[in-house]
Each structure stands twice: as C-alpha cells, then as structure tokens.
Amino acid sequence: MSTSSQSYPMSGGEDLHSYIHNSSYQKAAIDSLQEKTRLYILEKIDLLSLKTGLSTFTIADFGCSVGPNTFHAVQNIIDAVKLKHMKENSLVSLEFLVCFNDQPNNDFNTLFRTQPPSSEREYFSVGVPGSFYGRVLPRNSIHVGHTSYTIHWLSKVPEHVCEKKSPAWNKKYIQCNNLIEEAAKAYKIQFTKDMSTFLEARAAEIVPGGLMILQGQCLPDGVLMSETWEGIVIDTIGDCLMDMEKSELISEEKLESFSVPIYFPQFSELKGEIEQNGSFAIELMQTISHPFQDMHLTNDFTTSTFRAIFSSVIEKHFGEDVVDELFDQLTKKLNKYPIDFQKCKKQMVYCIVLKRNT
Amino acid sequence: MSTSSQSYPMSGGEDLHSYIHNSSYQKAAIDSLQEKTRLYILEKIDLLSLKTGLSTFTIADFGCSVGPNTFHAVQNIIDAVKLKHMKENSLVSLEFLVCFNDQPNNDFNTLFRTQPPSSEREYFSVGVPGSFYGRVLPRNSIHVGHTSYTIHWLSKVPEHVCEKKSPAWNKKYIQCNNLIEEAAKAYKIQFTKDMSTFLEARAAEIVPGGLMILQGQCLPDGVLMSETWEGIVIDTIGDCLMDMEKSELISEEKLESFSVPIYFPQFSELKGEIEQNGSFAIELMQTISHPFQDMHLTNDFTTSTFRAIFSSVIEKHFGEDVVDELFDQLTKKLNKYPIDFQKCKKQMVYCIVLKRNT
Numbered sequence: 001m002s003t004s005s006q007s008y009p010m011s012g013g014e015d016l017h018s019y020i021h022n023s024s025y026q027k028a029a030i031d032s033l034q035e036k037t038r039l040y041i042l043e044k045i046d047l048l049s050l051k052t053g054l055s056t057f058t059i060a061d062f063g064c065s066v067g068p069n070t071f072h073a074v075q076n077i078i079d080a081v082k083l084k085h086m087k088e089n090s091l092v093s094l095e096f097l098v099c100f101n102d103q104p105n106n107d108f109n110t111l112f113r114t115q116p117p118s119s120e121r122e123y124f125s126v127g128v129p130g131s132f133y134g135r136v137l138p139r140n141s142i143h144v145g146h147t148s149y150t151i152h153w154l155s156k157v158p159e160h161v162c163e164k165k166s167p168a169w170n171k172k173y174i175q176c177n178n179l180i181e182e183a184a185k186a187y188k189i190q191f192t193k194d195m196s197t198f199l200e201a202r203a204a205e206i207v208p209g210g211l212m213i214l215q216g217q218c219l220p221d222g223v224l225m226s227e228t229w230e231g232i233v234i235d236t237i238g239d240c241l242m243d244m245e246k247s248e249l250i251s252e253e254k255l256e257s258f259s260v261p262i263y264f265p266q267f268s269e270l271k272g273e274i275e276q277n278g279s280f281a282i283e284l285m286q287t288i289s290h291p292f293q294d295m296h297l298t299n300d301f302t303t304s305t306f307r308a309i310f311s312s313v314i315e316k317h318f319g320e321d322v323v324d325e326l327f328d329q330l331t332k333k334l335n336k337y338p339i340d341f342q343k344c345k346k347q348m349v350y351c352i353v354l355k356r357n358t
Numbered sequence: 359m360s361t362s363s364q365s366y367p368m369s370g371g372e373d374l375h376s377y378i379h380n381s382s383y384q385k386a387a388i389d390s391l392q393e394k395t396r397l398y399i400l401e402k403i404d405l406l407s408l409k410t411g412l413s414t415f416t417i418a419d420f421g422c423s424v425g426p427n428t429f430h431a432v433q434n435i436i437d438a439v440k441l442k443h444m445k446e447n448s449l450v451s452l453e454f455l456v457c458f459n460d461q462p463n464n465d466f467n468t469l470f471r472t473q474p475p476s477s478e479r480e481y482f483s484v485g486v487p488g489s490f491y492g493r494v495l496p497r498n499s500i501h502v503g504h505t506s507y508t509i510h511w512l513s514k515v516p517e518h519v520c521e522k523k524s525p526a527w528n529k530k531y532i533q534c535n536n537l538i539e540e541a542a543k544a545y546k547i548q549f550t551k552d553m554s555t556f557l558e559a560r561a562a563e564i565v566p567g568g569l570m571i572l573q574g575q576c577l578p579d580g581v582l583m584s585e586t587w588e589g590i591v592i593d594t595i596g597d598c599l600m601d602m603e604k605s606e607l608i609s610e611e612k613l614e615s616f617s618v619p620i621y622f623p624q625f626s627e628l629k630g631e632i633e634q635n636g637s638f639a640i641e642l643m644q645t646i647s648h649p650f651q652d653m654h655l656t657n658d659f660t661t662s663t664f665r666a667i668f669s670s671v672i673e674k675h676f677g678e679d680v681v682d683e684l685f686d687q688l689t690k691k692l693n694k695y696p697i698d699f700q701k702c703k704k705q706m707v708y709c710i711v712l713k714r715n716t
Contacts, residue, residue: 055496055497055498056496056497056498056499095496095497096496097495097496097499099484104470104471104473105467105470105471107467108466108467108470108485109463109465109466109467112462112463112466112485112487113462113463115487118488118492124486124488124493124494124495124496125486125487125488126457126484126485126486126495127466127470127484127485127486127487128482128483128484128485129470129473129483129484129485130476130482130483134476135482136482137455137482137484138413138414138453138454138455138482139413139414139453140413140414141414141455
C-alpha cells in the first residue's frame with residue numbers, strides 16, 4: 001500500500017562498518033535537540049483532545065534504520081508524554097506503542113535484536129516495512145510522528161540525471177553540486193515531489209492534533225552543498241570513483257550512470273514545502289549548529305560515517321567488491337587533501353515541530 | 359513488555375531447508391479450514407459493536423513464522439471481513455492493519471521481503487517481535503487474532519525434565535512420550551501454565567466482541583503422542599541422537615539434557631484450559647482429519663518438514679554441525695524402518711473460534 005521507491009538502507013548488522021557503530025554524528029544532533037523536543041511535546045500536545053478514552057499512545061519513527069538513535073529518540077518522546085499525562089490526567093493508564101518504520105530491506109532483524117529488552121521497555125514495539133514516501137500505517141493511527149536524518153534521501157535518483165543524452169545528465173558528478181543547472185533543477189523537482197508525498201502520507205496517518213517532529217540537516221539559504229564539508233566529502237567520493245574508472249576498476253558507463261539520491265534542501269525550500277502542503281501548522285521551525293561543528297573530524301571518522309551511509313547505494317550500483325577499495329581511496333585522498341573545516345560553509349541542524357490540523 | 363521465553367524459530371531464509379519451502383503439511387491443514395473460518399467470521403463478528411466509527415480493522419497472527427502460510431491465513435480473514443463490511447455498513451471505508459507476531463529472533467527480514475508487494479496488498483503490515491506467551495500489543499487493539507500450528511510449542515522445556523537428579527528427568531528421550539510419568543506431568547503442567555498466559559495476554563489485546571481463531575493439531579482424548587506418526591518421527595529423531603552419542607558425535611551429557619519444548623494436548627485438555635480462562639466464549643471447537651491423513655508421506659517429505667521445524671532447537675543445543683548429520687540419519691532410519699501410517703493413531707486438526715466477552 002506504499003508507493004514503490006528505490007531503497008538504500010543504512011548498513012545493517014553490527015560489524016565494524018555498520019550504521020549501529022557509525023551513526024554518532026547523527027546521534028549528536030538528535031541528542032542536542034532532545035530537550036527542545038521534550039518541551040514542545042509538553043507544550044503543544046493536548047492529550048485530552050486527541051481521543052476520548054485514549055488508552056494507547058502511538059509513536060512512529062519514520063526511517064528508523066537499525067538503532068541505536070531511534071531508541072533514544074522514541075524514549076525521549078515517551079518520557080515527555082508520560083510527564084504530560086501525569087500532569088493532565090493520570091486516571092487512565094497509558095500504554096505506548098512504537099512503530100519503527102523503514103524500507104522493507106532495512107535490517108529489522110538487527111533492530112529487533114538490539115532494542116532494549118522487553119523487561120526494560122515501556123512500550124510495545126512493531127516494525128513497519130515500507131517506504132515513507134507513501135502510506136505505511138492506517139489513517140489517524142499515530143499521535144506523534146518522528147523522523148530524523150531521513151528526508152534528504154530522495155525516493156529515487158531524479159529522472160534523466162543519469163541519462164547521457166539528457167540535458168539534466170549529471171556527467172561524472174555523483175551528487176547535486178550545482179555544476180550542471182539542469183541536473184540541479186531535476187534534483188529540486190524530485191525533492192519537492194517527495195516532500196509533498198511524505199507530508200500527504202503523514203497527514204493521513206497522524207491524528208488531528210497530533211505532532212510530527214522532523215530533524216535533520218539543511219543548507220542555510222544561499223549556501224550550496226558543494227560549499228559544505230559534507231558536500232566536499234561526497235564530491236571526493238566522486239573523485240575516487242573517477243580514479244577507479246581510470247584504473248579500470250569500474251567502467252565509464254557505470255560511473256556516468258551513477259548519482260546518489262540525496263538532496264539537502266535550503267531552509268526556505270523546506271519551509272515552503274510544509275506550507276504548500278497545508279495539513280500541518282508549523283509550531284516550531286528552528287536551526288541550530290551541529291554540536292560537532294567546531295570540531296576537527298578525523299578522516300577515519302568521516303570515512304566510517306559516510307561508508308555506513310553510502311555502502312548500500314554503492315554496492316547496488318557498482319557491486320559489492322568496490323566498497324572496500326572506494327573507502328580506502330577516500331581515506332587516502334582525505335589524508336592527502338585534508339578538508340579545511342574552518343573555511344567550509346556550515347549545514348544547519350533543523351528541528352521542526354508540526355501539528356496536524358484538526 | 360513480553361515475558362521472556364526460550365525461542366526456537368522455524369528455519370529462516372528461503373533455502374532448501376527453510377520453513378518457507380517446507381511447511382506444506384501445515385498449509386494443507388490451514389487451507390482445509392479456510393472456508394470454516396470465513397463462515398464463522400461472517401456469522402460471529404459484529405462490526406458495528408466493535409467500535410463506534412471503526413475505520414481500521416486490525417488482525418494479528420501470533421507465531422506467524424516467515425510465511426507463506428501466514429499470508430494466506432490473514433488474507434482469508436480480510437476477505438471475510440470485507441464481505442461482512444460490505445453487507446453491513448459500506449459507508450465508512452475500512453483500512454486493514456495486520457500484525458505479524460513472532461519471537462524477536464524470527465526471520466522478519468525474510469517475512470517482509472516475501473510478503474505480497476505493497477501494490478497488491480490490501481493491508482498495512484507490521485512485524486511484532488515478542489513471545490506470544492506474554493503481551494506483545496496494546497490492550498483492546500486487535501479485532502481478530504489468529505494462531506496456527508503454534509501453541510504446541512511450550513515457552514520452555516518444562517522444569518526438571520532435563521535434570522538428571524530429578525524424578526521428572528526424561529532420560530535420553532527427547533519428547534513427552536509418556537514413558538516417564540513424572541516427565542509427562544511436568545510437560546502437562548508447563549502446557550497449562552503457558553496456555554493460561556497465552557489466553558490472558560490475548561484477552562487483554564483483543565477488543566470485546568473480537569475473535570480469536572486457533573488452529574493446530576491435538577491428540578484425540580486417550581491417544582498418546584507416541585502412538586501417532588508424528589510422535590514416532592520425534593522418537594526416531596531421539597533414536598538417531600542416541601546413535602550419534604554412541605558414535606561420539608554428540609556427548610552423553612548433551613543428550614541427557616535435551617528435550618524439545620513441544621506438547622500436543624489432548625482435545626479435552628485444550629478445551630479445559632480455555633474454559634478455565636473464562637475471558638472467551640467458545641463459538642466453535644471442532645476437529646477434522648488432516649487432509650494428508652490417508653496419504654503415505656514419503657520419508658524425504660517427512661524429514662524436510664521436521665528439519666524445518668526442529669533445526670533451530672537442535673542447533674541451539676548441539677551446535678550447527680550436528681544438523682546435517684542428524685537429518686541424514688533420520689532419512690536412513692525411516693528408510694530402514696518405514697512408518698506404518700495405517701497402524702498409527704491419528705492426531706486431529708482443530709479449529710477453535712473464541713469470542714472475547716464483552
């Protein structure tokens with residue numbers, strides 16, 4: 001019942017290269033927003049208006065990956081709701097249901113195996129397989145939706161970006177780095193379409209008066225991806241692929257038909273899409289600096305973080321045996337040409353709280 | 359939030375020995391009851407009384423394993439509810455949510471990968487990790503619960519059955535074959551306890567007026583497990599393990615501390631437990647013959663079916679490398695001493711429809 005889309009889950013399992021062990025960058029941002037989220041739930045959610053005789057409070061994390069970040073995020077929401085519930089109406093005891101959503105090829109086995117043991121968990125836990133660019137849950141079934149570091153993943157590589165004969169062809173670049181205008185346009189169009197689908201689906205699933213919390217990174221208005229360190233890393237991955245093509249480790253044709261389905265919107269673009277949808281009131285829309293912003297990230301850390309994010313998209317296109325070589329080359333290239341973090345423009349961490357119109 | 363218990367999922371994945379490809383015996387029984395189930399839903403469920411403004415109809419399959427049987431079972435329920443809904447009240451459109459429950463170490467990845475594609479599915483699908491011997495879903499959240507070929511799996515090997523110093527020690531036998539009275543008692547006590555926990559949990563989860571459908575196999579009153587062909591196969595697996603002990607492929611100590619947590623109740627025992635619980639009215643409680651009853655099952659079929667069921671319990675106790683050898687020996691032994699199906703007493707397939715008291 002969900003729309004089909006391309007799917008590149010974060011690295012599953014629990015090994016050295018897994019997302020579980022390489023998602024502390026994302027965690028730092030999520031943690032820094034915990035208090036803010038908690039306060040907004042306390043302030044904005046009206047338990048009494050949600051439903052007469054509410055006995056189950058349902059939370060969904062859209063694009064949860066394999067943890068541990070998702071477990072922290074939902075626990076934070078539960079803590080806030082419990083406090084609110086105690087203050088407002090402690091006569092009926094609340095049970096919590098948490099819906100962990102991600103693509104059907106996400107590693108749910110690892111998610112379930114690594115979640116807090118049932119004896120320590122205050123909630124019933126279900127896994128929801130399906131692209132969040134489409135409906136994945138019944139209408140009016142969710143009280144608080146959450147998504148974190150997800151919507152920069154488009155549902156697919158924009159049309160024509162990988163077609164050599166199209167004016168939108170992205171050549172040997174692998175991301176939207178604004179060097180080819182038509183390709184950048186195609187990326188923006190895809191983002192608009194996906195964001196609209198995302199919000200429409202969530203508007204159906206979230207109860208009137210319920211909240212949708214979005215966290216992630218965006219570009220400040222006027223800043224281009226290629227001016228940020230994250231953009232530079234992705235372009236450097238592209239450079240490594242070009243080197244590998246020259247060494248005939250991958251074919252020219254494979255390289256020319258590859259782009260990643262990632263688009264970091266500028267702040268006002270993101271805001272525009274939410275307003276355009278119209279089903280939600282914007283209760284909070286703020287950006288903060290990433291807590292690691294002024295730190296010099298080591299090249300090993302950078303490589304591991306991007307490997308956990310990108311390995312499945314690389315594997316799917318170029319084959320499994322390319323991954324090790326590519327990220328070895330990335331480390332080498334970053335060692336040779338270190339990123340000057342001071343000079344880079346900064347992506348911002350956004351925190352958005354939306355309230356479903358009643 | 360569920361009780362902990364031992365967990366031996368059916369063989370995961372999709373290979374030669376997987377449950378997916380070796381569960382046709384169970385499927386035949388489930389299929390033969392489809393029409394009966396459908397009729398009872400049509401007759402017994404009162405959609406209007408379930409909930410004012412019902413817009414999502416929720417079905418749970420407890421102990422779903424990896425499919426395909428679970429997909430057939432839930433589709434059958436959905437077909438019946440849709441028909442009923444059309445007849446009764448077609449003003450509000452119904453959405454369906456299906457909760458696929460099994461132990462956290464069940465292969466949910468395979469379950470999600472092999473379920474009908476979202477474009478062909480009439481329901482939202484969620485996976486619910488947790489032992490059904492305990493709560494796994496919020497209270498009053500399920501309209502129809504279903505379980506099929508599951509409750510003969512106890513939550514654990516009964517106490518003392520594997521302790522050499524206990525009077526309930528099952529010696530080198532691996533199941534409740536009634537040769538040791540105290541062991542048989544321990545099995546019965548565990549079954550009673552588990553069934554009570556199962557029904558208590560379902561009573562909390564199923565809405566008043568909702569149905570709980572149970573299918574599986576039981577023994578006719580007075581018939582012992584060891585008199586049935588299924589019991590003979592399990593005893594033969596035990597014989598093979600004894601042979602392997604003699605050949606020093608497994609240790610005496612390992613063998614003496616092994617019994618399978620399986621108990622097929624007699625019909626009246628099963629009925630007694632439901633009546634004892636008291637939360638459900640018995641709307642239907644019937645037995646039929648298994649559709650394969652008069653067929654001569656080949657030894658290959660028998661071996662494959664039991665391997666898919668038993669391999670994880672064997673693996674967990676004796677180690678991975680024992681499984682191939684054991685089931686090779688089983689085929690050989692069955693070839694040497696063929697089961698005389700005609701002479702065996704028959705297990706019965708039961709179909710029970712319970713209605714949650716309002």
